[in-house]
Amino acid sequence: MPRLFWLLFIVGGLTVQLQAQSSSVRANADDSLDAPTQAVAGEPLRQALAQRRALYASGQTLRAAVTELQSATGVAVVLDRRIDPGTVIEVSTGFVSVRETIVAISESVPKAAASIGDRYVFVGPPVAARRLRTLTEIKREAVEQVRRSMDAAKYRTLVATRAASWSDLAQPRQLIIDAASDAGLQVDNPDVVPHDLWAAAQLPDLNFADFATLVLNQFDFTFELNSDGIVTIVPVPDQVVVEKQHRVRSREKQDVAKRWRAAFPDLDVSWKGAMATVTARVETHERLEQLIRGDAPVMVQAAGIRDRSFTMTVPDGTPVGTVINSLQGQGIAIRIEGRSGEKLASVLQQTMQLKVDRMPAAEFFKLAFGGLGATVDIRQDEVVLRFSEDGQ
Template identity: 30%
Template sequence: MCLTMFITQSELIAQLTTESPVILNRDQPLYLVERNFRHALAQPISASWSNVGIRTVLERIEKTQQISLILDRRIDPSTTLKIDLQNQSVEAGLDEIASALHARAIVVGSNVYLGPDQAMGTFKTLLAQKQQELLALSDNQPDMKTRATQLSRNKSFYYQDLDTPVQLLNQIADSYQITISNPERIPHDLWSHGALMAVNANEALLLVLNQLNLTFLWEKQGTAIRLLPVPDHVTVQKTYSSRGRSLNETIEHLKELFPAAMITREGRMLLVDASADLQEKVEAELNPSKRPVRKMGTPQIDVLPIQRRKFTLRAQKVPVLAVMQKLEQSGIEFEYQPQQLNQAGVDLTQRIDISVQNADANEFFDVLFGPLNLSYQIEGIKVSLTPDN
């Protein structure tokens, strides 16, 4: 909840107490993460609330389902809802709740983040930008490769009632050994308790800063950030190959479908400058047979075991880690020890060229992990990675 010039701190505490009791030393919640979190989102839920505040509704779901839910501070937590969920998945139910708030729910790490629709689109684009920044730094500065791997590790953070965003950001910064160059830009605010579960550095920082209409710039080889206001127009660049049409025909076709995107030619590839939401639509248009990233509220689809899948991918100079992250979105899990890989000189941000067509799992992962001298073992939907001896 925001502390503004219209509300004194004592009045704010009174409001928080009315909605839910203020407890300054809550026990650390036992929320589910990773595979267990995704499984929980698919479980059925039946519940009804009438004229109940959104904070109370979400806290009830958090408690019963053991999942972390983050309500953006720009949504009034006292907003009352009339919700009737009957035997639908938790994920679909949260999507319905978000819709009732004229908001959107997205999965970030092992959390469901609910916020204003436009702000969530901006958040997704900023997250893609930050990932590209780290990859660019690791390409241009060899010393950044290990640092980029460190910042990609998932961690969890907890905060209490009446904690401030400064306290939470300092907790994140200390954990990843980051200096905030201009902390004076962080506005004073008092938040209700919550958690950021299984998030990397980019996700953790943006989950806090985006709610304050701030973003950041990586500095000093990934050991510092400078806070910046969120620009009015946020885009990210991605390249794609053309299929079924000439490059020029594809460009014209995409420009007709997506006039808000900047689409140009870069060698034999398409360069698209657009929001993350538009990038997903462009990718779906260019690769209609490719399984789309599942959105909140869509029907639950059983995850196909890896050995029963076929893989098609053509990309140039793509980081192996970026491919892994994309595969994770389709339900594939990767298990490895970052320290073990670092000691063996394995760099997951290494860029490779990859071209496979309707390949089975072993053929695909041979091509993906062969250049890194990584061994892999497939079991169900999990891929375990170890350095070659």
């Protein structure tokens, strides 16, 4: 399967987006880039999160960076109501997965963290982000429990997924009321949700439990549901954890237990033979399963510079130095030989305009920098702009 490498540069008012992939698969990859991007979930979301990209954002708002990311990848990102979308961020990554890019964005925002689930990504206060996936799991299980005592047709309506996106100035209280009504439910106490107005959000289809958890968690609420279809909004409990069992091969139990202790020194594990019972967050359970398998992080090398193609738009009047700094911020090394001091400053202050679409590196760098009077040497690990000797 072709691996796409995405780059997004945001420098003040300059936005430069690059797409790069191995030249051997460029034609096939280019065809896929023309399709409109929609919010993805499940396996498509997992694949989108595994894509590699680089991000350089300087002087750009959190909202703008998140919007660009979602547009490029299809990964739905929801900002908690308590996070200021106008926060100016400074982020620079190398070629990393979209998952790592999202974490880097969240870490650039004061008192924020990311929760990456199977339907969407949430960026909010650390406490709210840390508990979200576990709350979602608990509510899914609660819905499953009422199945035994609920009419079959009513249950199918309850668990069906529906359009979950909302528009600008949406009121969360009304969102909950409408979602419950669509699911055949009634909210007993909607007035506990404070009045608020939210910016638009694009999401994949969600069932009621997932949608209500996403909305209510932002007010430190969750919900209870009975078999009559009555929803009661309640405070989130102090501890949000789930109990799960993990089966380990008997001959590997000692090694697995050692890996678990190294990763989670304070974790309480109850063993019964080769079966371990653990009460923890969903993310902890997932990591425990990885450690059972002995999984280690997989490092994927990005394609060399000469094997990439680029799409780039640079507005007229942009200094050459700005574009070079952007490229260097993404791990594309650019070295200038034969110019220093005032002569180097003169080169960097020259302005340029550029618009190319999926151009191979050999053509792209010569078009971008060849007009400076330099010889452009494109290597796998760097680009060298070579001028004649200083003073000549």
